[in-house]
Amino acid sequence: MARRLSYSARYTHPADQLYQALSTRQYWDDLMKGFRDLTPQSDVDSFVTDDGGLRVVLKQTLTRDQLPAIAQTVMMKDMVITREESFGPFDAEKATGEYTASIPAGPGSLTGVQELFPTDTGCTIRRTTEVKVFIPFVNGKLEQLMLVNLVDLFRGEAEFTSDWVTENL
Incomplete structure (x- = not known):
């Protein structure tokens, strides 16, 4: 049986500025640089932005000893996570996209949809x-x-x- 979760991140920045950050390769490179404190192998595998929107593929490796005990029972090797994120073209009312995370020979799946939309704040x-x-x-x-x-x-x-947008845009 699948489990679902909805999570909302609220920003004080306008939607077009946040979309601009997501459309910038440097944003993703900096994000992966930050992840390297936790997972030393964290890289942007590919990044594309065009009239159709944006698509980024991230790869991170967690060594088996970093996994919780219950996860170690099913993962006999290091866990390589491939994460794909996308957004369609920017729309002032709502930009939509998808994301997935996969693990080779992994015991499950993670998929999702995402929406970026303006608020009063x-x-x-x-x-x-x-x-x-x-x-x-x-x-x-x-x-x-x-x-x-x-x-x-x-x-x-x-x-x-939020910090990246404040410092870079």
Whole structure:
């Protein structure tokens, strides 16, 4: 059974400025540089921006000893996470996109949709995630663990993004 989570990051910056940051390769490079404190192998694998919007592929490696005990029971090697994010073209009312995270031979999937829209005080990115783990008996625990860690990830990235926009745009 899949588990779902909706998370909203609120910004004081206007939506077009936030979209501009997401459309900048340097933003993603700086984000991965920050991740290297936690996962030394964190890189932008590809980045494309054009009239159709933006698409970025990130690769991060967590060594097996960095994984929680329950995850070590199913992951016998280092965990390589490939994360893809996209947004369609900027729209002043709402820009939409998708994201996925995958692990080769991983025991599940993580997919989501995201929306960037203006608010009275700036803008919001709302992400709705679905996590599925296909291992009997531990699937629910692993799904919940993934969602808890995802909230921490989204919260940290929102803080980084806000600071990055303030300093760079």
